Amino acid sequence: MRSLEHPEPEEMTLDAVLSALADPVRLTIVRQLADGHDDQACIAFELPVSKSTSTHHFRVLREAGVISQHYRGTAILNGLRSDALNQRFPGLLDAILAAR
Amino acid sequence: MRSLEHPEPEEMTLDAVLSALADPVRLTIVRQLADGHDDQACIAFELPVSKSTSTHHFRVLREAGVISQHYRGTAILNGLRSDALNQRFPGLLDAILAAR
Numbered sequence: 001m002r003s004l005e006h007p008e009p010e011e012m013t014l015d016a017v018l019s020a021l022a023d024p025v026r027l028t029i030v031r032q033l034a035d036g037h038d039d040q041a042c043i044a045f046e047l048p049v050s051k052s053t054s055t056h057h058f059r060v061l062r063e064a065g066v067i068s069q070h071y072r073g074t075a076i077l078n079g080l081r082s083d084a085l086n087q088r089f090p091g092l093l094d095a096i097l098a099a100r
Numbered sequence: 101m102r103s104l105e106h107p108e109p110e111e112m113t114l115d116a117v118l119s120a121l122a123d124p125v126r127l128t129i130v131r132q133l134a135d136g137h138d139d140q141a142c143i144a145f146e147l148p149v150s151k152s153t154s155t156h157h158f159r160v161l162r163e164a165g166v167i168s169q170h171y172r173g174t175a176i177l178n179g180l181r182s183d184a185l186n187q188r189f190p191g192l193l194d195a196i197l198a199a200r
Contacts, residue, residue, distance in 0.1 A: 022121075091195035098191065
């Protein structure tokens with residue numbers, strides 16, 4: 001089974017996390033993950049972009065450390081890395097999720 | 101006296117604020133403003149970029165609502181808009197300033 005790379009909390013940088021979150025499509029993904037359960041397939045997100053653009057957005061979030069991605073068969077399941085984010089940047093995720 | 105435009109708190113968007121903060125030079129400016137007093141001239145910041153690039157970074161921060169900029173003679177004085185940020189996005193600035 002292929003696996004995808006995820007930064008450890010101490011490897012996450014504030015630049016990368018803020019850059020990852022500074023996009024309306026990626027904020028939509030993060031909010032949907034925060035509102036629902038984990039392990040949502042990419043296909044479960046209704047995003048106003050093409051599949052390849054959507055794949056790019058998920059990858060940016062994963063490489064910054066914001067979400068986890070794991071293969072299940074041919075699907076990729078996504079989860080919010082709340083614990084890692086709260087450990088590395090306390091209060092940041094809550095402040096962003098509270099913003100409307 | 102010329103004056104520069106600043107968004108009202110309700111006009112600020114999370115995208116723009118996060119984009120403005122998602123840059124190491126701009127985070128340096130914000131941290132220096134948070135650590136020191138307000139009304140620091142652009143020339144008081146030791147930034148590893150050219151003057152024109154530095155001017156660009158200050159403008160991005162102002163247009164997002166993160167800093168204020170006001171002319172005093174030919175100098176531009178900068179201040180952190182902590183109150184506006186805390187009103188519009190509670191907890192966000194504190195979480196970002198606490199991150200290292």
